[in-house]
Amino acid sequence: MKTQSFIRKGFFILTALCLSMGGQSCLDDDDNNLSLSHYYANALVTVKQSADNTPYLQLDDSTTLRPVNMASSPFGEKEVRALANIELADEAPQEYDKAVFINWIDSILTKPMAPNLGEEENNRTYGNDPVEILNDWVTIAEDGYLTLRFATRWGNGQPHFVNLISTKNPDNSYEVEFRHNAFGDTEGKMGDALVAFKLDELTDTQGETVKLKLKWNSFSGEKSAEFDYCTRKATNPQAQEVTAIRCTKKVK
Known part of the structure; x- marks a missing residue:
């Protein structure tokens, strides 16, 4: 990947955007289970793929997460850092440390x-x-x-x-x-x-x-x-970085 990749300047005001898109439904009635806490990032992760191209999340140097509602990565085959809002899921983590449900995920x-x-x-x-x-x-x-x-x-x-x-x-x-x-x-x-x-x-x-x-x-x-x-342990050496535009102002 060329080093002269671009991001838009300014930190993306995710809360404001989410509220503008979904805030109305939160206030309509009690049938909507969305919580204001879902609008805020509560995890910084690396989105990776296993050897069989199954996506998973790396939460820190040692904790892996199985996203139960993500059958394929929204970022394709590329590895990317991302902000996410996640919550623990009741399903089995399988070969990972925890199973999680992703409310939203946004690459940086x-x-x-x-x-x-x-x-x-x-x-x-x-x-x-x-x-x-x-x-x-x-x-x-x-x-x-x-x-x-x-x-x-x-x-x-x-x-x-x-x-x-x-x-x-x-x-x-x-x-x-x-x-x-x-x-x-x-x-x-x-x-x-x-x-x-x-x-x-x-x-x-x-x-x-x-x-x-x-x-x-x-x-x-x-x-x-x-x-x-600490140098990270190898996961998928074929994975590549991805440039993701997620901010509201320009930077490169």
């Missing part, structure tokens, strides 16, 4: 890491415009991905470009940098978005949990944060 942009081109070319290609990495439950390193919720300024509708590169730090092979190119669109209101980066280009941790250091250029200067990270 899933990308490979980009190559480090050297500082000058990195600035030219990937940019170094400021962002804020939000301390949120979806900002996490798990299942071989670094998923980030970030915020920046959006103004003229110009798509923004986001990437993750290795810093090539000789003293820390688990140091990465978030890069953001706003292409001059640096004015306007703050808004946020989600992106997930596959970390399979990093050195294998050999089953150990290490500290993954993330660096980024914030509105107040360079910042960093650490995540617990």
